[in-house]
Amino acid sequence: MIHARELTKRYGQTTVVDRLSFEVRPGRVTGFLGPNGAGKSTTMRMMLGLSRPTAGEVLVDGRPYQRLKEPLRTIGALLDAKSFHGGRTARGHLLYLAQSNRIPESRVREVLGLTGLESVADQRAGTFSLGMGGRLGIAAALLGDPGIVLLDEPVNGLDPEGVLWIRNLMKDLAAEGRTVFVSSHLMSELALTAEHLIVIGRGRLLADTSVTEFIDANSRSFVRIRTPEPERMREALSTAGVRVLTGEDGALEAVGAQASAIGELISAHGITVHEVSTQSASLEEAFMRFTAGAVEYRGLENGALAHRRKTEDGA
Template sequence: MIHARELTKRYGRATVVDGLSFEVRPGQVTGFLGPNGAGKSTTMRMALGLDRPSAGEILVDGRPCRQLKEPLRTIGALLEAKAFHSGRTARGHLRYLAQSNRIPESRVSEVLRLTGLEAVADKRAGTFSLGMGQRLGIAAALLGDPAIVLLDEPVNGLDPEGVRWIRDLMKKLAAEGRTVFVSSHLMSEMALTAEHLIVIGRGRLLADTSVTRFIEANSRTFVRIRTPEPERMRETLSRAGIPVLTGSDGALEAVGARAAVIGELVSAHGLTVHEVSTQSASLEDAFMEFTAGAVEYRASGEVPVRRQGTEGGA
């Protein structure tokens, strides 16, 4: 388990993590979400003892990570791709880590096989692609057979097969009773992988809940209706007290209604419909809605136009 209590990190006058408290429990994949600049990487670094908290604490298996004599046996982590000496082979890199934590050398071959790196085990890691570097980082994280696995953006650089592999691996680790804590900007992957979410913004806790509850609480569900009689349909729904919006493609959106109710109204009033389907928001939609006020960096969406007579113009 990972347990943060009033965790705070300041750099000068800037507070990057602000009184953060949460628990990451075993037996499930917990997603760690937040906009850029939210403090996710800093929190993970403090969990691993790489940065010291300004106040509060974050415990790994009941202790600060700095107190673990052989940390790889308790917590395995991937914070960035290619965090290895480029001149070492993949096998050599893992052997070095194994020796530093008294891990049997047989485990090196096991994780090379597990991550699909057996064929390149004796090649210099500096020649690896980003995806292969990610696999080597994951191999290092799993080297000590740890009860806790912490991964920061683990799918970066992986091809579709690799993305599915790491997704299945995280689920398997959780099913074995391990604590799996993963940060990612890919909401589609989090929706497929995580069961629980910890969401932060500007260093503060915004949500600590299940994926299902998070989506339900931060999105609207509606019934999409395509019909050649939109005005009659709108009038019928309005008389039934059902709010109606018009989608970008002209389809009607009956907000908060159930498809069965819509079907009964259609039948009772002899309306023609081409589609009646329930639409639910994605995790990405819910996340964007929920964190709108906590985004540190936001693009304007405007493209500068070079005008005649300005610098660089004719």
């Protein structure tokens, strides 16, 4: 388990992480989300003892990272897909890490096989693509067979087969009872992998909840209805106490209703319909809506940008 308590990091007058507290529990994949500049990377570096907190602490299985005798056996991490000596072979890189943590050489062979690097084990890591470098980083993270796995953007550079592989790997690790903490900008992947979310903005905790609850709380779900009898349909819905909106394409949107109830209503009134479908937001849409006020760097709309240019040019 990872436990952050009032975690704070300041650089001069700038507070990057602000009294952040949360727990990452075993047996599930926990996604770590936040806009650019939210403090995610700094938080993860403090978890691994790479950055010292200004205040607060992070405990890894009840102890600060610095007090772990053989850290790779407790927590494995991928923060940078290119964090290896380019002149070493993949096997040599892993052997070096194994020897420093008293991990048997047989484990090196195991993780090379697990990550699909057997055929390139004796090639220099500096020649690897971003995706292959990521696989090597994951092999290093798994080397000590740790109970906690921390991954930052693990699908970077991977082909579709590699993305499916890492997705299943994270699920399998969680199913074994391990703590899996993953940060990614690919919301579609987290939606398929994570069960729980930690969301931060401007260094502060914004949400600590399940993926399902997060989407439900930050999106507008409705039942879409296309019918050649929109007025009859609207009247039937309104009479039943269902709030009805009209979509951009003229379809009706029954807000807060279940598709099954809408179907029964249609049948009872004998209304002709061409479509009845449940519409809900994706994790990405819910995230954008939820963090709209916490984005530090926001692009200008085209019109605003054009106006600024005219003003700066003296137009």
